[in-house]
Amino acid sequence: MSEVRLSGVTAGYGVEAVLEDIDLTVPEGTTTAVLGGSGSGKTTLLRVVAGFLRPRSGTIVVGGRTVAGPGVSVPPERRGVGYVRQDGGLFPHLSVAGNITFGLPWPRNRHHDRVLELLELVGLPAAMAERRPDQLSGGQQQRVALARALAPRPALILLDEPFSSLDTALRTTTREATARALRATGSTAILVTHDQDEALSFADEVAILAHGRFRQVDRPRTVYREPVDAEVAAFLGDAVMMAGSAADGRVACLLGSLPFQGPVLQGDVEVMIRPEQITLTLPGAGQVDAVVHSVAYFGHDAAVELDLVDDASHRVRARVLGMDTPAPGEHVGVSVAGPVRAFGREVFAATPSPSVARRRART
Numbered sequence: 202m203s204e205v206r207l208s209g210v211t212a213g214y215g216v217e218a219v220l221e222d223i224d225l226t227v228p229e230g231t232t233t234a235v236l237g238g239s240g241s242g243k244t245t246l247l248r249v250v251a252g253f254l255r256p257r258s259g260t261i262v263v264g265g266r267t268v269a270g271p272g273v274s275v276p277p278e279r280r281g282v283g284y285v286r287q288d289g290g291l292f293p294h295l296s297v298a299g300n301i302t303f304g305l306p307w308p309r310n311r312h313h314d315r316v317l318e319l320l321e322l323v324g325l326p327a328a329m330a331e332r333r334p335d336q337l338s339g340g341q342q343q344r345v346a347l348a349r350a351l352a353p354r355p356a357l358i359l360l361d362e363p364f365s366s367l368d369t370a371l372r373t374t375t376r377e378a379t380a381r382a383l384r385a386t387g388s389t390a391i392l393v394t395h396d397q398d399e400a401l402s403f404a405d406e407v408a409i410l411a412h413g414r415f416r417q418v419d420r421p422r423t424v425y426r427e428p429v430d431a432e433v434a435a436f437l438g439d440a441v442m443m444a445g446s447a448a449d450g451r452v453a454c455l456l457g458s459l460p461f462q463g464p465v466l467q468g469d470v471e472v473m474i475r476p477e478q479i480t481l482t483l484p485g486a487g488q489v490d491a492v493v494h495s496v497a498y499f500g501h502d503a504a505v506e507l508d509l510v511d512d513a514s515h516r517v518r519a520r521v522l523g524m525d526t527p528a529p530g531e532h533v534g535v536s537v538a539g540p541v542r543a544f545g546r547e548v549f550a551a552t553p554s555p556s557v558a559r560r561r562a563r564t
C-alpha cells in the first residue's frame with residue numbers, strides 16, 4: 202500500500218509560508234502532476250515530502266507510514282522515496298551501473314542482473330551499463346536517473362521537472378519511457394511541472410498549485426474541461442472569456458445561445474470557451490459572422506484571431522486544423538462545439554483576468 206497523503210501541510214522558509222494548509226492524496230500506483238507557475242511552491246512541496254524540509258504543521262503519510270507530523274520526522278534516506286531532479290544529478294565519476302546501484306545496500310549493489318533489468322525498464326540497452334554519464338545524451342541521463350531512483354523499489358517517486366532541460370523530441374520520448382517504467386513497476390509518483398501539456402498527458406490526476414494552495418485536483422480531462430475558475434482555466438491553455446447571461450442551462454453571449462456546464466447559475470456569468478471549440482463555417486452558416494484578423498500557422502493546427510462582425514471590439518481566438526486555415530480578411534461563420542463553461546461573476550471577480558493569470562503562470 203503506497204498511497205501518499207498530505208493533510209493540512211503548511212511549509213515555507215523564514216516567516217513566509219509557501220504552502221498553506223494543503224491536502225493531497227495520490228492513490229497507490231498512480232501519478233499526480235503538480236502544475237503551477239514559477240515560485241508557486243512546487244519544489245517546496247517535493248522537498249517537504251522527501252524530508253529535506255520540515256513542514257510547520259500537518260501530516261505526511263507514505264505507504265501507510267507517517268513520515269512527518271506532530272513529533273515525527275523520518276529522515277529522507279528512511280522514507281522510501283526516490284527523487285529525480287531536473288538535471289538528473291548523476292555522479293560523473295561513476296559508470297551507469299555504479300550510479301544505478303549507488304544507494305543499494307551490499308550485496309544487492311553487486312547484482313548486475315538488477316542493473317540490466319532496470320536499464321531495460323527505462324528503455325536503455327545493456328551495453329550502456331559501463332558508460333560514464335558524460336558519454337550519454339541528456340535524455341539517456343534522465344533515464345539512468347529514473348533507474349537509480351527506482352532501484353531500491355521506493356514507495357514513492359518524486360519527479361522534479363525531469364524533462365524540462367530536454368529538447369521537444371527528446372522530451373516526448375523520455376516522458377513516454379518514464380511513464381512506461383512507472384506503470385510497469387506500479388509506482389506511485391508525483392511529477393512537478395510548469396508544462397500544461399506534460400501534466401495533462403502524463404498524469405492520472407492534475408493538481409493546480411497557486412497562491413500556496415491547491416486550486417483544483419482532478420483527472421486531466423476534468424481540470425481542462427471543467428476548471429473551477431478562470432485562473433485555473435488559463436493555467437491549462439488558452440481560454441476565450443466573455444460576459445454572458447445564464448438561464449435554464451444555456452448562456453446567451455456574443456457567440457450565440459450555448460449550453461453550459463457548471464453549477465446551476467442564473468443571470469450574469471463569465472463564459473469560458475476553449476479555442477478548439479470554436480469552429481469556422483461559411484459566412485451566414487454559423488451562429489455569428491466574423492472577419493479573420495490574423496492566422497498563426499503551426500503545421501498541425503493554426504490559431505485564428507477573429508473580429509466579430511456584430512461587435513468588432515471583441516476579438517476571439519479559434520484553433521483550427523492546419524489543413525483548413527482561412528486567410529486574413531476572409532469572412533467566415535463562427536459556431537461553438539460542445540458545452541461551454543460558465544462561472545458566477547463573484548468567482549470571476551475574485552480571480553485575475555485570464556491574461557493576468559497567464560502572465561503569472563509564465564513568470
Ligand SMILES: Nc1ncnc2c1ncn2[C@@H]1O[C@H](COP(=O)(O)OP(=O)(O)OP(=O)(O)O)[C@@H](O)[C@H]1O
Nearest residue numbers: 214215219237238239240241242243244245246395
Ligand atoms: N531555500 C529557500 N529559502 C528561502 N526562500 C526560498 C527557498 N527556496 C525557495 N524559496 C522561495 O519559496 C517560493 C517557492 O519556491 P519553489 O522553488 O518551491 O517554487 P517552484 O514552484 O518550484 O518554482 P520554479 O518553477 O521556478 O522552480 C519562492 O518564492 C522562492 O523564492
